[in-house]
Amino acid sequence: MSGADARVLGAGRHTSAAAGAGLQVRGLSVAVRGRSIVDEASWSAPAGAITALVGPNGAGKSTMLRAIAGVLPERAERSGSVLLGGERLDTMPARRRARRIALVEQLADAVPQLTAREAVRLGRTPHHRMLGFSLGDDAVVERALEDAGAAPLAERRLAELSGGELQRVHIARALAQQAGADEGGALLLDEPTNHLDVAWQLDLLELVRRIAADRPVVLTVHDLALAATHADRVVLVDGGRVIAEGGADAVLTSDRIRSVYGVEASIDADADGVAIRYRRLDTGGGA
Numbered sequence: 001m002s003g004a005d006a007r008v009l010g011a012g013r014h015t016s017a018a019a020g021a022g023l024q025v026r027g028l029s030v031a032v033r034g035r036s037i038v039d040e041a042s043w044s045a046p047a048g049a050i051t052a053l054v055g056p057n058g059a060g061k062s063t064m065l066r067a068i069a070g071v072l073p074e075r076a077e078r079s080g081s082v083l084l085g086g087e088r089l090d091t092m093p094a095r096r097r098a099r100r101i102a103l104v105e106q107l108a109d110a111v112p113q114l115t116a117r118e119a120v121r122l123g124r125t126p127h128h129r130m131l132g133f134s135l136g137d138d139a140v141v142e143r144a145l146e147d148a149g150a151a152p153l154a155e156r157r158l159a160e161l162s163g164g165e166l167q168r169v170h171i172a173r174a175l176a177q178q179a180g181a182d183e184g185g186a187l188l189l190d191e192p193t194n195h196l197d198v199a200w201q202l203d204l205l206e207l208v209r210r211i212a213a214d215r216p217v218v219l220t221v222h223d224l225a226l227a228a229t230h231a232d233r234v235v236l237v238d239g240g241r242v243i244a245e246g247g248a249d250a251v252l253t254s255d256r257i258r259s260v261y262g263v264e265a266s267i268d269a270d271a272d273g274v275a276i277r278y279r280r281l282d283t284g285g286g287a
């Protein structure tokens with residue numbers, strides 16, 4: 001991560017410079033009933049890298065992911081464009097878009113009676129021309145279960161799974177959704193480490209790293225130290241706008257954390273990662 005890699009956006013109205021096989025968000029705006037939630041957001045997520053979307057509660061992170069994946073509620077008004085590998089996603093037919101981009105949401109829909117294998121099989125739906133399965137689905141589903149470390153869970157019902165196990169099944173479903181797409185895919189994960197203990201978090205981040213080898217992966221996360229340690233790039237969002245994007249050391253500075261979150265942060269980085277201690281501005285108490 002390089003300190004020179006930051007792109008700081010006073011008003012979030014610039015266009016991201018990075019191009020290529022990655023994901024590019026250009027001037028994305030979302031409003032619901034006239035209320036702006038995402039405001040001219042432009043940022044990019046290169047293929048082969050993990051990009052962390054960070055920002056305070058209500059900053060618009062989940063809404064951005066939903067807008068990119070094309071699953072906003074109908075009443076939401078969206079403008080701007082989203083490109084994957086240089087191709088417009090936002091104007092693509094929904095089924096084709098679903099083969100290219102998968103979103104794993106915080107509280108992803110899970111039918112509790114389904115087994116993990118059945119849930120992952122649902123990921124194949126955008127590949128079906130008619131009702132029923134396409135040739136090769138079974139192999140894709142088994143591979144996705146395997147790749148996500150969910151193969152031992154295949155026969156278990158979703159209702160019986162822990163949060164960490166469920167997260168793996170959802171990721172397996174996303175992998176199955178993208179497998180066999182004509183062009184490369186992108187994976188979006190909304191707070192994937194939420195509710196996971198530290199060991200599960202590390203397992204999940206290792207899995208995400210493997211998945212990111214051949215596609216852009218974007219995840220939202222509240223833990224700034226985790227973002228700084230595990231993501232290649234960080235996009236800091238506040239009030240629906242992109243405040244900065246680039247390497248974590250350039251984006252997540254004490255000054256910026258103070259102005260966006262209203263807390264003092266002392267940041268320590270070493271070879272093992274980044275640790276951040278926080279202190280409220282007004283109390284002066286220790287973290």
Ligand SMILES: Nc1ncnc2c1ncn2[C@@H]1O[C@H](COP(=O)(O)OP(=O)(O)OP(=O)(O)O)[C@@H](O)[C@H]1O
Nearest residue numbers: 032037055056057058059060061062063064073220
């Ligand atoms: N479907 C919706 N209809 C109306 N307002 C919405 C909708 N979805 C989100 N919002 C509002 O948009 C703002 C941004 O919400 P969003 O969930 O995108 O933020 P976030 O950065 O992901 O927050 P958090 O970190 O708390 O999950 C919030 O004020 C929220 O209340």
